Amino acid sequence: MREPRDKVCVMTGVTSGIGFEAAKQLAAGGMRVIGIGRTAEGCRRAEAEIRGSSHGAEVRVIVADLSSLGNVRGAAAAVCEDLPDGRLDRLIHNAATVSDWYIGTEDGYELQFAVNYLAAFLLTRELFPALVRPEEARVITVSSSCHRRAVIRWEDPMFRRKYSGLKAYKQSKLALVLFTLELNRRVAHRFPLRAIGVEPGLVDTAVGEKNSGGLLATHGSPKGTKGLDPADAAAAVVRLATDRAASIPADYWRLGRPSEPSSYARSADAALRLWRLSERLCGVDFL
Numbered sequence: 001m002r003e004p005r006d007k008v009c010v011m012t013g014v015t016s017g018i019g020f021e022a023a024k025q026l027a028a029g030g031m032r033v034i035g036i037g038r039t040a041e042g043c044r045r046a047e048a049e050i051r052g053s054s055h056g057a058e059v060r061v062i063v064a065d066l067s068s069l070g071n072v073r074g075a076a077a078a079v080c081e082d083l084p085d086g087r088l089d090r091l092i093h094n095a096a097t098v099s100d101w102y103i104g105t106e107d108g109y110e111l112q113f114a115v116n117y118l119a120a121f122l123l124t125r126e127l128f129p130a131l132v133r134p135e136e137a138r139v140i141t142v143s144s145s146c147h148r149r150a151v152i153r154w155e156d157p158m159f160r161r162k163y164s165g166l167k168a169y170k171q172s173k174l175a176l177v178l179f180t181l182e183l184n185r186r187v188a189h190r191f192p193l194r195a196i197g198v199e200p201g202l203v204d205t206a207v208g209e210k211n212s213g214g215l216l217a218t219h220g221s222p223k224g225t226k227g228l229d230p231a232d233a234a235a236a237v238v239r240l241a242t243d244r245a246a247s248i249p250a251d252y253w254r255l256g257r258p259s260e261p262s263s264y265a266r267s268a269d270a271a272l273r274l275w276r277l278s279e280r281l282c283g284v285d286f287l
Contacts, residue, residue, distance in 0.1 A: 007134075008032045008088055009241060010079055010127065012119070013095030014061060015042035018142065018203060020050070021234035022094065022241075027054035029242060034082060035061040036075050036095070066095050066119035067105040069282060076126030088130035090241045092140045093120035093176065102163040109281065110158040112165070116172035121179055121278045125286040132191045139183060139195045140240055145254065147174040148262040152274060175274060177252070177261045182271035184251055186287040196240050197261065199254040200233035 009026055013019035014035030027033045027050050035050070037043040043061040051059045060082060064075035080086070096116050103111040109118065124131070124139055131137045150170035153159065159168045176197065183195040204227035236256045240248060250258030264270060279286055 007090065008034065008083060009090035009092060010034045010036070010088060011090075011092040011094055012036045012066060012123070014050075015039070015046045017230045018200060018234045018237060019092075019094040020046055021231040022092070022237045023050050023059070024053050025231075025234055025238045026241060027051070027057035027059055029238070030057070031090070031242070032058040033060075034079055035059070036064050036066070037061055038065050038095075039063065066123075067097075067111055067114045069107050069114075069118070069122060072119050072122045073126060076123055079127060080130060083130055085133070086130055087133040088127055088137065089134050090138050090140065091124060091127060091131060092142070092237065092241060093123070094142045094237070095119065096142070096172075098165060098169050100165040102159065107281075110160070110168055112168045112172045113158060113175070116169070117175040117179070118278060118281060120176060121286070122282045122284065124183070125282070125284055128286070131193055135192055136245055137193045138241065139180070139193065140237060141176045141180045141195065141197050142237060143176045143180075143197050143199055143261075144170075144173040145199050145201075146170045147177050147265060150174040150262075151264055152178075152270060154273070157277070174262070174265055177265040178267075178271040178274050179278070181251070181261070181266065182268070182275055183287075185268065185271070194245070195251065196248065197252045198237055198240055199259070200228065200236050201255050202227040203230055203233045204228060 009031050011019055011023055014023040015037035023033050023035050037046060040063050043063050047059055047061040051057060062075050062078050064071040066072055097112060099111050105111055105114045120141060147170060152171060180195045180197040187193045252259055252261050
């Protein structure tokens with residue numbers, strides 16, 4: 001097992017919230033961090049602050065708008081150019097967006113499905129050769145408890161008809177869980193890779209304010225309830241990235257404890273159907 005200081009972690013959504021705090025904690029612990037953020041200004045600020053708070057740790061933040069499949073591929077290529085020995089130890093899918101109204105991406109997909117899920121699917125596929133090189137790699141997906149009240153809208157996954165921002169968000173988080181469990185099914189006994197899903201809980205971040213008028217900021221919480229501090233929520237993600245494999249007995253976690261996702265999320269049939277849809281939407285074959 002490589003020492004933490006020799007490990008490399010790629011994380012999306014590092015310019016604010018959980019991603020920013022998790023990147024700081026990982027860098028402070030000696031891990032080399034390659035972050036991905038949406039805006040050049042945000043990436044410059046995050047890179048400087050993370051490096052400064054971790055006493056000069058190796059940090060690089062790449063600019064990429066994950067709503068674009070082309071940008072996802074470009075980010076993956078930039079990451080690969082910067083990997084020592086072509087190895088990647090941790091890949092953390094944290095980036096998320098919300099929208100109260102339908103927004104289409106340049107590829108013709110619904111924004112939340114594209115950013116919150118498809119980008120994770122494609123980025124994992126593009127970085128897969130690097131992920132299977134270490135003796136023990138992990139793909140960590142940051143989901144949400146709202147996936148428990150969702151199904152995949154197979155007849156219209158992009159919600160082009162009767163758009164509901166909240167339902168689209170729930171679907172995107174459910175898709176992440178289905179992907180996480182299916183990835184484990186596909187790599188089992190074949191590759192030294194493990195996927196882990198995590199629900200950090202209601203977090204006090206600005207994600208619910210973007211394109212939404214606060215649509216998700218207090219969803220699932222009594223009015224006026226304050227969410228977790230992003231640094232506290234990030235600690236749960238960091239633990240799954242840094243603890244020894246033997247101390248992480250489950251592949252899904254909620255509020256720092258092993259948990260089972262919804263019965264729908266555990267459906268192998270639904271996961272296979274989503275995997276095939278994702279390959280088609282991204283124009284790739286994956287495992």
